[in-house]
Amino acid sequence: MYTQSMDTSAAERGGPEDPGLQRRFDARIDAGDFIEAKDWMPGDYRKTLLRQISQHAHSEFVGMLPEGHWIARAPTLKRKAILLAKVQDEAGHGLYLYAAAETLGQSRDQMLAALHSGRAKYSSIFNYPTLSWADVGTIGWLVDGAAIMNQVPICRCSYGPYARAMIRICREESFHQRQGFDSLLTMMQGGSAAQREMVQDAVNRWWWPCLMMFGPPDDQSPNSAQGMRWGIKRVSNDELRQKFVDAAVVQAKVLGVSLPDPDLHWNEARQHWDFGAIDWAEFWQVVGGDGPCNQERLAARVKAWNDGAWVREAALAHARRQQAPAPARRQQGQEDISEVTA
Numbered sequence: 001m002y003t004q005s006m007d008t009s010a011a012e013r014g015g016p017e018d019p020g021l022q023r024r025f026d027a028r029i030d031a032g033d034f035i036e037a038k039d040w041m042p043g044d045y046r047k048t049l050l051r052q053i054s055q056h057a058h059s060e061f062v063g064m065l066p067e068g069h070w071i072a073r074a075p076t077l078k079r080k081a082i083l084l085a086k087v088q089d090e091a092g093h094g095l096y097l098y099a100a101a102e103t104l105g106q107s108r109d110q111m112l113a114a115l116h117s118g119r120a121k122y123s124s125i126f127n128y129p130t131l132s133w134a135d136v137g138t139i140g141w142l143v144d145g146a147a148i149m150n151q152v153p154i155c156r157c158s159y160g161p162y163a164r165a166m167i168r169i170c171r172e173e174s175f176h177q178r179q180g181f182d183s184l185l186t187m188m189q190g191g192s193a194a195q196r197e198m199v200q201d202a203v204n205r206w207w208w209p210c211l212m213m214f215g216p217p218d219d220q221s222p223n224s225a226q227g228m229r230w231g232i233k234r235v236s237n238d239e240l241r242q243k244f245v246d247a248a249v250v251q252a253k254v255l256g257v258s259l260p261d262p263d264l265h266w267n268e269a270r271q272h273w274d275f276g277a278i279d280w281a282e283f284w285q286v287v288g289g290d291g292p293c294n295q296e297r298l299a300a301r302v303k304a305w306n307d308g309a310w311v312r313e314a315a316l317a318h319a320r321r322q323q324a325p326a327p328a329r330r331q332q333g334q335e336d337i338s339e340v341t342a
């Protein structure tokens, strides 16, 4: 269990004032070693990891909502089963990530309280609405596609528990991306004109918000330099965005959809696709809590938390009973039976 590492006192014994510990930590980072939960680490390294992992975990949890909306509306049993599995996977990703953050000394309850009060961030992308069935395929293709691009380098992140969680997450994200692409391809190749229009409309609406997922441009990204120095980030926001555009252009051709950017041109000198200006004002507005669905998303998470209170209480009561010594357990069981039979 990761939670055994929540006692961070050993790691905190050496403060930043201890140059020996700091030197050893820097040398391990330079050597490409993994830092583990019980190892000494600078307070700011821990804080940066917690900031990124918690926003990542919250993104997975909130990210269940836009697609979850379509589970009851999926067009076939096959698509419903796939979507159910995908949304469940996202919940699992959130749990791996909350567990990774717990190794740094923050409990899941603390992180969720920060989300529910609006203090913690989650990815801007999940504040956009899913208006048609094609949005589900487009999220798989583009949103999961962007997530994979960003997350594969995190498998080499310097913090062991985060890096290991990412390996499994990336494998599952890869299935998510393929199922989205497959769903869109089915509509584009075998569907009606109305279905093809629906796909194009979804791609038009999701394209720009997907480019924003990678975060602000490198020269306006306050956390990048230190994140790269510590090996938490391995590839910059702009580099990842460019890799994503280069891959998506080719895939869009196979699908037969156009990308909504008149400035998209192959640049022979750079050997990359040039693309148009991103509306960063919109990005910051959404990140600041004022996107199309921010209030709805947060309200849905708070409601799920409140509705689940009895489940948490029952699970804790069960765990307490399991931990009780055997005679007490027997007595407890007998009391329960006499309550039922009384």
Ligand code: FAQ
Residues within 6 Å of the ligand: 051, 052, 055, 056, 057, 059, 060, 063, 064, 090, 121, 122, 123, 124, 125, 139, 143, 144, 147, 150, 151, 212, 213, 214, 215, 216, 220, 221, 222, 223, 224, 227, 233, 237, 287
């Ligand atoms: N949305 O200095 P930087 C998924 C914030 S998972 C909201 O560049 P950094 C799976 C940033 O936090 C998607 N906020 O920050 C799925 C910072 O604010 P802070 C999530 C954003 O950390 C698919 C400020 O702006 N993935 O999709 C965003 O170096 C389908 C300045 O930015 C991850 O979280 C944004 N898009 O780089 C689930 C991956 N971008 O914290 C369901 C891990 C930036 O100082 C369905 N995270 N901000 O207050 C990362 O790689 C990094 O944290 C970045 C940001 C690249 C997101």
